[in-house]
Amino acid sequence: MSSTSAHSEFSEIAKAIRNVPDFPKPGIQFKDITPVLKDPTLFQEIIHWMAQPHRSKDLDAIVGIDARGFILGAGVALELGVGFVPIRKKGKLPYQTHEIQYDLEYGSNTIAIHTDAIRPGGRVMVIDDLLATGGTAAAAIRLLHKVKAEVVEACFFVELGFLNGRESMQGTPVRSMLNYE
Numbered sequence: 001m002s003s004t005s006a007h008s009e010f011s012e013i014a015k016a017i018r019n020v021p022d023f024p025k026p027g028i029q030f031k032d033i034t035p036v037l038k039d040p041t042l043f044q045e046i047i048h049w050m051a052q053p054h055r056s057k058d059l060d061a062i063v064g065i066d067a068r069g070f071i072l073g074a075g076v077a078l079e080l081g082v083g084f085v086p087i088r089k090k091g092k093l094p095y096q097t098h099e100i101q102y103d104l105e106y107g108s109n110t111i112a113i114h115t116d117a118i119r120p121g122g123r124v125m126v127i128d129d130l131l132a133t134g135g136t137a138a139a140a141i142r143l144l145h146k147v148k149a150e151v152v153e154a155c156f157f158v159e160l161g162f163l164n165g166r167e168s169m170q171g172t173p174v175r176s177m178l179n180y181e
């Protein structure tokens with residue numbers, strides 16, 4: 001079992017994450033956060049922790065990555081009193097979009113953002129539930145640069161630190177609540 005450097009500080013939350021072996025395919029240890037989300041105290045603790053450094057209203061919007069990034073991102077946006085912008089899988093956004101394709105271990109994925117989602121120069125924090133290889137978050141940051149947003153921070157509930165995903169996001173500060181190293 002992996003250890004996490006943050007166990008002592010957020011031990012209750014760490015305990016509530018359910019590890020599901022071999023989902024969605026053999027060899028993957030899936031971190032199921034649904035037991036955390038259904039506990040309102042733990043859910044709120046994540047939202048507070050993510051929002052905390054930005055209470056001075058330094059952001060224009062929170063950007064959430066499809067799909068669990070929507071759950072956390074929407075909570076943080078409401079707590080900070082700023083807007084929420086979704087980055088979605090290709091074909092889901094109805095208006096004009098920018099798209100970015102990125103490689104997965106097998107095959108590729110395409111994500112999209114509405115062209116008018118953020119004003120040029122808008123300061124945003126991008127949120128997802130989990131940082132693994134960093135491919136998804138790095139693609140999201142490239143997409144945000146296409147709309148000329150300033151990515152102040154990339155923030156995750158869980159980081160699989162042993163995969164070194166941060167390295168794919170050089171130039172963007174990265175923060176995670178629990179890091180499995």
Ligand code: AMP
Nearest residue numbers: 029030031130131132133134135136137
């Ligand atoms: P990556 O692009 O490799 O950083 O993968 C990040 C995305 O895949 C996030 O949106 C996660 O929700 C999901 N993901 C990747 N690995 C896992 C895992 N072990 N447990 C849960 N979600 C994962």
